[in-house]
Amino acid sequence: MEEHMKKIKVNIFLSFLLLTSIITTACGAGSSQDTKVQSAGQGEHHFKLTTIVAPTHSWTKTAEKFKEELETRSDGRMKLEIFPASQLGPEADMIQQMISGSVDFGYITTAYLASRNKELNAWLMPFLFEDIGDANKMRDTExxxxxxxxxxxxxxxxxxxxxxxxxxxxxxxxxxxxxxKFKGKKIRAPGSEVINDFYNALGASPVPMPLPEVYQGLQTGVVDGVNASADSAYSQKFYEVGEDFTLLNQFAFNAAVLMSKAKFDSLSKDDQNIVEEAMKVAIDYGNELAIQETVENLELLKKEGLNIHKPSSLKAFQDVTEQIYKKYSDKSPLTKEFIEEAKSS
Structure with a gap:
């Protein structure tokens, strides 16, 4: 009888060990499954986006639209923190932050980026586009x-x-x-080679200056004028320190929408798609907003007392324009292709 009881106890103990093993395995499988879900990109992401413009600028509003789209499309898993007005430093710093992965997105001016890659000067050819709507047509070209x-x-x-x-x-x-009219004038310009060439060819002196410093530069006479859009003229309040705004529309000014490759590659395919789709919607919105706000901001500038001038003809600038087209086309087949495609559209 005693021997029989020992066998019963052993069997109960073995059964307990087996049950414990099953439970542990099941829990482990659950943990593994959770890891798979996490690695598939279902975790939360807290992104950062930076740009040089003021909080009231259309680019900042575009970033806010992107934030909204990200949160909606990811069911709240993706958050975006926006840093306008060069809060994270100048554009050179922004680029390094994106390369390192400490910042995820940036709206970086093509004028600055062209100093790093000359091919990007293609966007900055003078008088290549009639207006921003015309330039926007080039966005999806080869x-x-x-x-x-x-x-x-x-x-x-x-x-x-x-x-x-x-x-x-x-x-x-x-x-x-x-x-x-340009001879001897000091014009604040973004510092790109082609923009400098344009003003130098006109006899002016292009002056590089961070955007947040331009207001004071105009106010104190460090510069005589600024290369500006109606949007920046209004959002940066340049109308308070300037008198005349001549609508040459000489440069279709834009930014490249960039993302840290390290961050992009770390996302699952599904989350990459969410980011890309959200950004596409935001940029569509932002470009339409820029077209709309150009008209609105010109009216606001007039109300603030800025004198608006629209030249009847731009033929006087033709020689300088063609000279610059040739110089940059000779340097780059891609720039030449870009100019020809823009002219034919």
Whole structure:
């Protein structure tokens, strides 16, 4: 009888061990399944986006639209923190932050980026586009997509092109409707080679200056004028320190929409799709907003007392324009292709 009881106890103990093993295995499988879900990109993501413009600028509003789309499409898993007005430093710092992965997205001006890759000067050819709507038609062309592909070599993903209003000339004083008017003037320009070439060819001195410093530069006479859109003229309040705005529309000013390649590659395919779709919707919105706000901001600038001038003809600038087209076309087949495609559209 005692021997029988021992056998019963042993069997109970073995059964307990077996049950424990089954429970542990099941829990382990559940944990493994959770890991698979997490690795499939179902976890939360907290992104950062940076740009140089003011909180009231259309690019910041575009970033807010992107934030909204991300949260909606991911059921709240994706959050976005926006840093406008160069809060994270100048554009050179923004690029390095995206390459390292400490910042995820940036709206970086093509004028700055062209200092890193000369091919991007294609967007900045003077008088290539009649207005921002005309420039926006180039966004999905083969040449424009080839320019986006260049960013992969720098640890970045080129996602799209975001426009602000075409750039014209805002001056402390003076109507700038002919090349002669530019001689001896100091013009704040973004620092791109082609924009510098344009002003130098007109006899002006292009002055590089961070956007947040331009207001004071105009106010103190460090510069005589600024290369500006109606949007930036209003959002940066340049009308308070300038008198005349000549609508040359000489440059279709835009930004490359960039993402950290390290961050993009870390996302699951599904989450990559969410990011891409959300950004596409946001940029569509932003470019339409820029077109709309150009008209609205010109009216607001008039109400603020800024004198608006529209030249009847731009023929006086033709020689300088063709000279610059030839110089950059000779340097780059892609730039030549871009110019020809823009002219034919």
């Amino acid at each position: 040449a424009a997509n080839q320019l986006l592909d260049l960013f992969s070599e720098q640890g970045l993903v080129g996602m799209d092109w975001l426009f602000t209003g075409s750039h014209s000339i805002l001056m402390n004083s003076g109507v700038m409707d002919s090349p002669e």
